[in-house]
Amino acid sequence: MIDWKKLIETEEATRKSAGKQVELDWREEAAYSLCELYYTQHRTQRYGGSQRIDLRPGSDFNRFMKSHMEPLAKYEVWEALFPNKESASSAGAIDEALHLLADSKIVDRVYSDDIVTVQKLVATISKKRAKYLDNL
Numbered sequence: 001m002i003d004w005k006k007l008i009e010t011e012e013a014t015r016k017s018a019g020k021q022v023e024l025d026w027r028e029e030a031a032y033s034l035c036e037l038y039y040t041q042h043r044t045q046r047y048g049g050s051q052r053i054d055l056r057p058g059s060d061f062n063r064f065m066k067s068h069m070e071p072l073a074k075y076e077v078w079e080a081l082f083p084n085k086e087s088a089s090s091a092g093a094i095d096e097a098l099h100l101l102a103d104s105k106i107v108d109r110v111y112s113d114d115i116v117t118v119q120k121l122v123a124t125i126s127k128k129r130a131k132y133l134d135n136l
Contacts, residue, residue: 030088030097031078035069036061037098038107071110075118077101080126087132100125 036053039061043051053061072078081097082088088097101107104121 026085026088027078027082030082030094031069031073034081034094034097034101035065037094038069038101039064041098041102068107068111072107075110075115075122077106077110077118077122077125080122081129083126083129083133087129093132097129100128 039053042064055061081100087093104125106118106121106125109118109121
């Protein structure tokens, strides 16, 4: 015999945990898109031309993501760049985030362990991106 009450409770618990996961996924997706754009610009400046990004494990792109972009999560740069879904939903917002990332040279500062400057830059970026919080 099927225990419907337990089955319904399990389903509700799964939905709640999936809702939290979906909440995190949009920021990760926006951060990945931003990293891909940043890498493309970096590669175009260095090598010229436009080639497809190699997504195979161990490729230059994957090494770039690990060495330059993953440390940004440690200093809450992604939360500053994408405070809510609206800040990650349009091409203009992502383009603005890309310019903030590149103009502030925060990647270089994180890579060189300049923690004080990184924290100041994160606070400044949060203030600039706060306009997306006003639209709630």
